[in-house]
Amino acid sequence: MSEKNQNMERQIINAAEELFLKKGFTRTSTTEIAQKAGCNQALVHYYFRTKENLFNKLFEEKFMQFIESISIDEECKGGLKERIENIVKIHIDFLCQNPGLPLLLLSEVNRNSDRIGHIFEKMKLHAMHIVDMLETEIAKEREKGLIRNVNGFDMIFNIISLNVFMFIAKPLLLNIREMNDESYITFINARKDEIIKTIIGGIYL
Amino acid sequence: MSEKNQNMERQIINAAEELFLKKGFTRTSTTEIAQKAGCNQALVHYYFRTKENLFNKLFEEKFMQFIESISIDEECKGGLKERIENIVKIHIDFLCQNPGLPLLLLSEVNRNSDRIGHIFEKMKLHAMHIVDMLETEIAKEREKGLIRNVNGFDMIFNIISLNVFMFIAKPLLLNIREMNDESYITFINARKDEIIKTIIGGIYL
DNA sequence: GCACCGATTAATAAGTCTATTAAATAACAC
DNA sequence: GTGTTATTTAATAGACTTATTAATCGGTGC
Numbered sequence: 001m002s003e004k005n006q007n008m009e010r011q012i013i014n015a016a017e018e019l020f021l022k023k024g025f026t027r028t029s030t031t032e033i034a035q036k037a038g039c040n041q042a043l044v045h046y047y048f049r050t051k052e053n054l055f056n057k058l059f060e061e062k063f064m065q066f067i068e069s070i071s072i073d074e075e076c077k078g079g080l081k082e083r084i085e086n087i088v089k090i091h092i093d094f095l096c097q098n099p100g101l102p103l104l105l106l107s108e109v110n111r112n113s114d115r116i117g118h119i120f121e122k123m124k125l126h127a128m129h130i131v132d133m134l135e136t137e138i139a140k141e142r143e144k145g146l147i148r149n150v151n152g153f154d155m156i157f158n159i160i161s162l163n164v165f166m167f168i169a170k171p172l173l174l175n176i177r178e179m180n181d182e183s184y185i186t187f188i189n190a191r192k193d194e195i196i197k198t199i200i201g202g203i204y205l
Numbered sequence: 206m207s208e209k210n211q212n213m214e215r216q217i218i219n220a221a222e223e224l225f226l227k228k229g230f231t232r233t234s235t236t237e238i239a240q241k242a243g244c245n246q247a248l249v250h251y252y253f254r255t256k257e258n259l260f261n262k263l264f265e266e267k268f269m270q271f272i273e274s275i276s277i278d279e280e281c282k283g284g285l286k287e288r289i290e291n292i293v294k295i296h297i298d299f300l301c302q303n304p305g306l307p308l309l310l311l312s313e314v315n316r317n318s319d320r321i322g323h324i325f326e327k328m329k330l331h332a333m334h335i336v337d338m339l340e341t342e343i344a345k346e347r348e349k350g351l352i353r354n355v356n357g358f359d360m361i362f363n364i365i366s367l368n369v370f371m372f373i374a375k376p377l378l379l380n381i382r383e384m385n386d387e388s389y390i391t392f393i394n395a396r397k398d399e400i401i402k403t404i405i406g407g408i409y410l
Numbered sequence: 411g412c413a414c415c416g417a418t419t420a421a422t423a424a425g426t427c428t429a430t431t432a433a434a435t436a437a438c439a440c
Numbered sequence: 441g442t443g444t445t446a447t448t449t450a451a452t453a454g455a456c457t458t459a460t461t462a463a464t465c466g467g468t469g470c
Contacts, residue, residue, distance in 0.1 A: 008447080026231045027316070029427060040449045045429060106373050107312055111228070113376040120380045127381055148406070153382075154399050161370035162363060168311050168373075171318040175325045176332055177358075194359045201353070202403035213417080234457065245419045250459060 009047050011037040016044075016054055017062075021100040024107055025055055056115065059108060063119055066101055067126050069094035070160065072133060080137040080147075081200055084159070087130075088196050091163050096188065103168045130156055138203075147203045155199065162195045214252050216242040221249075221259055222267075226305035229312055230260055264313060265324060271306055272328050274299035275365065277338060285342040285352075286405055289364070292335075293401050296368050301393065308373045335361055343408075352408045360404070367400045 015036035019028040030051050034041040048054035069091055076086045095102070109116060134152035141147045166173065166188060173179060179187060220241035224233040235256050239246040253259035274296055281291045300307070314321060339357035346352045371378070371393060378384060384392060 023316070024231075024312075026229075030429090031427075041428090042430085042450080043448060046447075049429090051428070103311060103315060106308060107229075109376045110308060110373075111232070113380065117380075123377075124381055148402065150399075154396070157371070157396075158367060158399075158403055161367045165366035165370060166362070168315070171314045172328075175318065175322075176329055191359070191362075194355075194363075197353065198363055198403065198407035201407040201409070203406065235459090236457075244417095246458090247420080247460085248418060251418075254459085256458070 008037065008039055008043065012039065012044055012047060012054070013058065017058055020055060020058060021104055024104060025051075025111070059105075059115070060119060062098075062101055063105060063116060064122065065098070066094075066105060067123050069098075070126075070130060070156065072130065080134075080141050083134065083137055084155075084199050085196050087156075088159055088163065088199065089192065091159065092188065092192055092195075095163060095167050099167050099170070102164045106168070127153075127156075141204075146205065148205055150203045155203070158202070159195070159199055162191075162198065166191055213242065213244055213248065217244065217249055217252060217259075218263065222263055225260060225263060226309055229309060230256075230316075261320065264310075264320070267303075267306055268310060268321060268324055269327065270303070271299075271310060272331050274303075275331075275335060275361065277335065285339075285346050288339065288342055289360075289404050290401050292361075293364055293368065293404065294397065296364065297393065297397055297400075300368060300372050304372050304375070307369045311373070332358075332361075346409075351410065353410055355408045360408070363407070364400070364404055367396075367403065371396055 012033060016028070016033045019033055019036060022028075030044045031041045033054075034044050037044070044051075044054065048057070070087065071090060072083060073086050073090065076082055078086075131152035134155055138147065138150060138152060138155075142149070170184065173187065174184060177183075177187070217238060221233070221238045224238055224241060227233075235249045236246045238259075239249050242249070249256075249259065253262070275292065276295060277288060278291050278295065281287055283291075336357035339360055343352065343355065343357060343360075347354070375389065378392065379389060382388075382392070
C-alpha cells in the first residue's frame with residue numbers, strides 16, 4: 001500500500017470516529033464522512049464496502065477500550081480503599097478523554113446487541129477478573145469486620161453507574177446548573193472525590 | 206371531533222410513543238407509526254403536520270414525567286434516611302414502568318438540547334425544590350454530627366445515576382450476567398436495597 | 411334527495427441515503 | 441516508454457423518507 005492510501009484510509013476512520021461519536025450511527029452519512037475525510041463518498045465504500053462494516057470496526061475497538069478502562073493499576077499495592085480510589089480515578093480519566101463514548105455504546109448496544117455477541121466473551125472475562133480481585137479484598141476487610149456484606153459486582157456496577165452518568169447527562173448538567181465547559185470540568189473533578197467517598201462510605205461500617 | 210378521529214389520533218400517539226421509545230427518533234418512520242396505529246401514513250401528518258411536531262409533543266410530556274418521577278412523598282414524615290429510601294423506591298418504580306425512557310431522553314437531549322430549552326425552567330424549579338428539601342434534612346443530621354459534609358445536589362445526582370444506569374445498561378447486563386427478563390427483575394429489586402445502602406452509608410459516618 | 415363537513419386514503423413530488431459501476435488518475439514494475 | 445495494479449472520482453440506480461395534494465368516504469343538516 002502506498003503512503004497516500006494509508007493516509008486516506010486512516011483519515012476516513014478518524015472522520016468516521018468523530019462523527020459516529022457525535023451523532024451516532026444512523027445520523028451519520030457516508031457522504032459526511034467522506035467530506036470530513038476529504039475524499040469522494042465512493043471511497044468510503046471502496047475501503048470498507050459498507051457503512052456497517054466501517055462502524056463495526058470502530059465499535060469493537062472502542063467497546064474494548066471502554067471495558068479495559070475499568071481496570072486496576074497492578075502496581076497499586078494498597079488495600080480495598082486504595083483499589084477503589086484507583087479504579088474510579090483511572091476510569092474517570094478515560095471518560096474525560098472519551099466523553100462521547102458511553103452514550104454511543106449504550107445506544108448502539110440497545111439498537112442491536114447481536115452486533116457484539118462475539119465481544120461479550122472477552123467482556124465477561126475481564127469483568128470476572130475485576131470482580132474476583134475486588135472480592136479478595138472485600139473478604140479481607142470483612143474478616144476484620146470493617147465492612148458490610150457486599151458483592152464485587154454491585155461495587156463495580158455502582159462505580160460505573162456514577163462515573164458514566166455525569167458524562168451522558170452533560171447537556172442536562174450544563175443547563176440545570178448553568179455551567180460552561182470550564183465549570184463542567186471543575187464539576188467532574190469535584191465528583192471524583194464525591195464518588196470515591198460514596199463508594200467507600202457505602203460499604204465501610 | 207368525532208369519536209373515531211379521537212381514537213385514531215390517540216392510537217397514532219400511542220404507536221409513536223412505543224416506537225420512539227424502542228428505536229429513537231431517526232430510526233422511526235411515519236410509515237411505521239401509521240402501520241402500528243392502523244391508518245394511512247398521510248394521516249400522521251394530517252394530525253401532527255410533521256414528525257418533529259409529533260415527537261416534541263411526546264417528548265415534553267415524557268421529559269416532565271421523568272423529572273417529576275424524582276419526588277418525595279409528602280406524606281413521608283421521616284428523617285433523611287426515610288426520605289432517601291422513599292425517593293429511590295419511587296424513582297425505580299417509575300423506571301420499571303418506563304424502562305426505555307432514560308436512554309431516549311439522554312440521546313435526544315444530546316442530539317439537540319435546544320429542543321427542550323423551554324422545559325429547562327420547569328426542570329430547574331423542580332430540582333431546586335428537591336435539593337432544598339434534602340438540604341434541610343442534611344443540615345439537621347449534620348448538626349447532630351451524624352453525617353459527613355455533603356450537598357443535596359450531589360446526593361440526588363448519585364441517586365439518579367445509580368437508578369438510571371441499570372436500565373440503560375440492560376442489554377449489557379443480560380449478556381454479562383446471562384440473565385433473562387425474569388432474573389433481570391430480581392436483579393433490579395436487589396439493586397434497590399444495594400443503592401439505598403450505598404447512598405445512606407455514603408454519607409453517614 | 412343534496413350540499414357540506416371532517417376524516418381518511420391514494421398518489422406522488424422532492425429529497426436523502428447507501429451502494430455499485432465505469433471511467434479517470436496515480437503509482438509502480440520492467 | 442508500455443503494461444499493470446491500486447486509488448480516486450463522477451454518475452447513477454434503487455430504496456426509503458417526509459410532506460403535500462387531490463380525491464374519496466361517511467356522517468349530518470336541510
